[in-house]
Amino acid sequence: MEGKLNGKVAIVTGASGGIGKCIVRELLSEGCTVVGFNYVQDIEPTGYTEYIVDITNREQVQKSVKEVVDRFGRIDILINNAGITKDNLVYRMSYEDWDSVIATNLTGAFNMVKTCIREIVKAEGVIINLSSIVGLEGNIGQANYSASKAGLVGLTKSLAKEFGRKNVRVNAIAPGFIETPMTEKLSEEMKKATVERIALRRFGKPEEVAKLVKYLVVDGTYITGQVIIIDGGLGV
Numbered sequence: 001m002e003g004k005l006n007g008k009v010a011i012v013t014g015a016s017g018g019i020g021k022c023i024v025r026e027l028l029s030e031g032c033t034v035v036g037f038n039y040v041q042d043i044e045p046t047g048y049t050e051y052i053v054d055i056t057n058r059e060q061v062q063k064s065v066k067e068v069v070d071r072f073g074r075i076d077i078l079i080n081n082a083g084i085t086k087d088n089l090v091y092r093m094s095y096e097d098w099d100s101v102i103a104t105n106l107t108g109a110f111n112m113v114k115t116c117i118r119e120i121v122k123a124e125g126v127i128i129n130l131s132s133i134v135g136l137e138g139n140i141g142q143a144n145y146s147a148s149k150a151g152l153v154g155l156t157k158s159l160a161k162e163f164g165r166k167n168v169r170v171n172a173i174a175p176g177f178i179e180t181p182m183t184e185k186l187s188e189e190m191k192k193a194t195v196e197r198i199a200l201r202r203f204g205k206p207e208e209v210a211k212l213v214k215y216l217v218v219d220g221t222y223i224t225g226q227v228i229i230i231d232g233g234l235g236v
Contacts, residue, residue: 003031004218008123009072011035011065013055013112014082016042018180019130022210023079024048030218032077035068037061037112039082055082055108058115065115075119077217080109080129080152085182087141098144105148109155117163124167126217129156130209131172133231149174153227160225169224171216176231178204199233 010027014020015036024047027034034048041052049071051064068075083105086097109129120127134142135149156172163170177183177194183203186194195201212230216223 003029005030005032005077007031008076009033009035009068009074010077010079010217011037011068011075011112011116012079012081013037013053013108014039014130015048015050016040017081018182019175019178019206019209020081022206023081023213026207026210026214027077027217030214033072035072037064037082055111056103058111061111061115065112065119069119074123075116076123076125078112078116078120078125078127079213080112080127082108083130083132083145083148085142085145087145089141090143093144101144102148102151105145106151106155109152113155113159121163121166121168125169127156127159127168127170128213128216129170129172131156131174131227133174133176133229133234136174136227136229137235156227157225164224169216169220171220171223171225172227173209173212173216174227174229174231175209176204176229176234178206178209180206197235198231199236202232204230204232 010032012023015024016038024034028047036048036050037053053060053064055061086101129152131152132149134146135153138146153172156170160170
């Protein structure tokens, strides 16, 4: 397929998730070769290569990234999209729930960057980290998730400064409430109350986040070190 990303290779973590699938489709639509790193096997969307990788396991990450480079010859784009939630108030939150969320959402992203960065520098490529609006504002019952997503903001800005001279662009996207399996868990009462706080009076669609990812990869050639909020005007 002809497109602006012909000949480019992207790794998308959490490619089987609601937003992840849409990111894969958007990159494929531009002719990109897409490799999904998923925790469990998934059959959709078709047209991309899937690896089963626990991104908290550095040896697995290193092995899988090497296989990608051996197979496709390069890595141009890294989308750190994988994330989990284990919500609870702090006095009820277990140490295990804190550790697992930080390990997946923040350390997992670092593991991917650390392992891919030489190839991305060689390609003068792009890194996008999926943060969250709660990483900027916090949220009751999400101390672990908020901290992990805030950490991604710091990681993004540091990487942008460190590798900008190598012509590598690094940005973060901070979605608000998006229609995904994660938000489906919310009660109807909570959904209604949340929608009333959003200027556009609806949750966002995964496709809308994915199109922003594609813009930053393809056209945002003078954007780096930024956190782009996509929340429909939550709380404005």
